[in-house]
Every structure is written in C-alpha cells, then in structure tokens.
Amino acid sequence: MERPANYRPLSPISFLERSAWVFRDKQAVVYEDFELTYSEFAARIYRLADALRGVGVGRGDCVAYLCPNTPPMLEAHYGVPLAGAMLCAINIRLAPREIEYIINHCGAKAVFVDSEFAHLIEPIRPRLKGVKTYVNLLDPAAATGRPLPDAPAYEEFLKRGSPDVIENPLEDENDPIAVNYTSGTTGNPKGVLYTHRGAYLNCLGGALEAGLSKASRYLWTVPMFHCNGWCFTWGVTAVGGTHLCLRKVDPEKIFHLIEAERVTMFCGAPTVLISLYSHPHAREVKIDWPIRVFTGGAPPSPTVIREMEKLNIEVVHIYGLTETYGPHTICEWQDPFDAQGEEHRFRMKARQGVANITAHEQRVVDEQMNDVTPDASQMGEVVMRGNNVMKGYYQDPEATAKAFRGGWFHSGDIGVLHADGYIELRDRSKDIIISGGENISSIEVENTLYRHPDVLEAAVIAVPDAKWGEVPKAFIVPKPGRTPSEEEIIEFCRREMAHFKAPKQVEFGELPKTSTGKIKKFVLREKEWAGQEKRIH
Secondary structure (H helix, E strand, O other): OOOOOOOOOOOOHHHHHHHHHHOOOOEEEEEOOEEEEHHHHHHHHHHHHHHHHHOOOOOOOEEEEEOOEOHHHHHHHHHHHHOOOEEEEOOOOOOHHHHHHHHHHHOEEEEEEEHHHHHHHHHHHHHOOOOOEEEEEOOOOOOOOOOOOOOOEHHHHHHOOOOOOOOOOOOOOOOEEEEEEEOOOOOOOEEEEEEHHHHHHHHHHHHHHHOOOOOOEEEOOOOOOOHHHHOHHHHHHHOOOEEEOEOOOOHHHHHHHHHHHOOOEEEEOHHHHHHHHOOHHHHOOOOOOOEEEEEOOOOOOHHHHHHHHHOOEEEEEEEEEHHHOEEEEEOOOOHHHHHHOHHHHHHHHOOOEEEOOOOOEEEEEOOOOOEOOOOOOOOEEEEEEOOOOOOEEOOOHHHHHHHOHHHOEEEEEEEEEOOOOOEEEEEEOOOEEEEOOEEEEHHHHHHHHOOOOOEEEEEEEEEEEOOOEEEEEEEEEEOOOOOOOHHHHHHHHHHHOOHHHOOOEEEEOOOOEOOOOOEOHHHHHHHHOOOOOOOOO
C-alpha cells in the first residue's frame, strides 16, 4: 500500500537509515581494534535482519540477547526490529532460573549469547521450548567461556543474510520494539513493553538534553540491557555520533578510552563515578575538553559531583524507571543556580528535577491523587504520563491496570515538590533496594531466604555501603535447634539468584513486629541508617 505524503510511523530505525546515508564514511562504532563506518554498520544490521527472517523470525516474535556492551548488542537494537520482531536484552548478572523465566515468558524464538555467559544458558536449554535458533557471540577481545554446541557463530550467521537495504516493515508506531524485564517488587520480573514511537521520542529527548551531535563520542558504560542503554543506543545514531563500546566497566580501561578516543559523554550510576575518581589514574589523567555524564539510580552526593568536576567532567542528574524508557526527569540547570555558592549548587544538582523535553508530564500526589503542596516538605507519590511511559506490562493486564490507575503511571517512589517545580525523591515506597544502580526487590530476596531449610523468618532491607550506595542485609530468625552461619546464608542466596541480589550481611535474632505480626522494617532501618544521610519513614 502506498504511504501517504504526510505521515510515516515514528521509529528510531529511521535514524540508522539517515546516518547510513548522510554519514556513510564516518566512524560509527569502535570496539578495541574493530571499527565500522555508518555504511558498514548498516550493512551488518541488514544482514542480521535478513538472516533472522531466514530462520523464521518475523512480526510478533521476540529475540533475546545475553550480551555485554559489544557491537553485536548494539546491532541487535536495529536488526531485530528490522526483522519485524521485538528485542529482549537480558541482564547478564541474572541467575539461570531467572533467565529461563524471562526467555520463556517473552516467547523468544531466537537466543544470541556471548560465550562468556553461555554457561548460564546451557543448563536451562532443554526447558526453553520456544527457542528455535541459538547463535554464539564470540568476542576476540575476551576469549572466555565455552560456546554453546550446535550453534553457529555470529559472523557465520550474518553471512546468511544480505547486506542490501531493508525497509522498515513497521506499520503501527505503537507496536513493540523491545521488552525489558524489571524485578519490580515481586519475585517474578515484569516485561516492560517499549514501542517504536516511545523509543523514537525518548531517545531524541535524551540526545537533546545531553547536547549530542555528530561530534559526540559516546562511551558505553551504562549496560545496553538497562532500558536499552537509556535509549542512547538509538540517540547516538540519530545525530551521527560515534559509539565507543566497552565490554566491562573497568576504571583503568575507561580512563584509557577517555584519553585515546576523546570521549565526550557517558552514563552510569554514582557508584561508577566513585570508582573513577577514586582510581589512582584519576590523579594523572589530563582532560582538557568538556565531558558530560548522566547519572541516575541514586542521587549523586556533593562529594561525587565535586570530585568529578575536578576531572573536568560535568555531572547531570537524571531519574526514571524501566517503565519510562529510563530517564524521565533531568535536573535542568539554570543560570541563577550558579549564584548560590558551591554547596547550594551541589544540593540543587542532587534533585531529580523536571520532565525532559519529550517526557511531558509528572506530578507528586497524595493517595487521593491531589497534588502535594510545592513546599519541599509534603511528601507524595511521583506519577507520570506522556510519550515515554511504557505501553504496559507484557501479558500482565492486571499489573498494567494497577500501574496506570487514574490515568497516570504510578512510580511507587515517594518525593516532594519544590516551589520551582523540581521534584526530589525522599524514599522508596515498596522496599526496593537500589545497589549500584541495580534495582533489587526485598521480597524476592526474602522468598529466596525462606527456601533455606534453616530459616524460620526473614526480613531484608537496604543498608548503607560506601561503594554501592546501599546493599541488601538480611535479618533472620533461625528454626529451633538450627544455627546457620552468615557465610552459609549468603552462599545459598548466591546459588539461587543473581549475585548482586544476595545479602551482603546477615544478622540473626528476633524481629520487631506489630501487634498483628507484621515485621517493623522501619525499626530495622532506623538502626542501620542512624547518622547517615537517608530519611527514614
């Protein structure tokens, strides 16, 4: 059918089409000794899309990737949608049974796995009934792990496809482009659906707020499996910038790349920034050009901002959730803020701020959905609506309806509203632990603890940690006559779930309870956070 002259479905795939034409000979991707121009980048993506079609992947299907920030993961963000399917980028830190649930729930027809993580797929492979195709991602820069048997290598798979231009088959811009799984507050993760339209608008919003241009050299420190790399997977391409891939967050490697590649921007949780400025190389590096970093997952402390500025790196605070395609707000900087002195400036930078250019609306409301008083004192829940709110939870209409009650997305985060319209978070309403930018459900950890044969009762809360901001701590009442050790409990959890979710500390003893038997977690928090900069409610 002929397209009308005044409409084309919004899709970030169109950015690849433009940059491959306009910037055809410009450097698009750099990874170790591997480089691609935009025309070469596009040709590989067309091959991928065509090869996926050749194994039966098409509209309505899903393709899963278990892969770090290497070129194949970036190529998947274009090749999978060009085949008509949606991408499921899986957290490489998850345990096999968590990965099994995600692959089966999203109905992945094909799975691409980096050889370093093939051992996570091998034991669950017999139970992945919907998967018809496996592909090994072999990274010459990290020859670790044993590839899956009876599966082609990625480069061989690409050769099955044609490098000829493939037109985006998208008909409805509200079709899903990706599904990203978040643990939320329950044991089983939820699949958050991103649409072509939402990804298009949010990656443009991020690019505008970050000041990206064709001169930008973006270092991939934030995982691409996190909200599709906060949508910068598409945003950098939109402006014809250069993607600098990075397999692992290593401060020494990051400093090397900053100097060698003249990085202009990267993203990451405050713990990433702490690892940088506390590294010995921070005292030697000479950065005489501006670098901007978006940080989120936890408010950056004044110390973090100050130390990064010493390196000539500007810290910009953003906030969002998987359900908002990553960054929803930005602490939009205004000239008058500079006149208040250094400490005031750092406090201002720690606020979550206002909705970004394409995000549109946000409020802080009470339980009756009334706006709180903008006095930086009255607390309420942060709610959002607009272009960068998810389509819904995949195959979970009940959870979707609950999240969208009242016509707004309910974040579950508690905050206040300042007189200037900027929001500031004060607490998490559902006991989510944010450790190094990773969300951890206390309920999920507790459910795991209850599977230990020696555990009678358990409660898990966030406790302060110098490196990660906060980490899980378990409070356990053992069964009568049982005496499990702290090491035993931690090792059990590490076997049952992703290591970063396992408690880092365990305390044994009675738990404080209400008259109805509910555990008083706030009592545990008050003790652990005494004297720390965390508000307890």
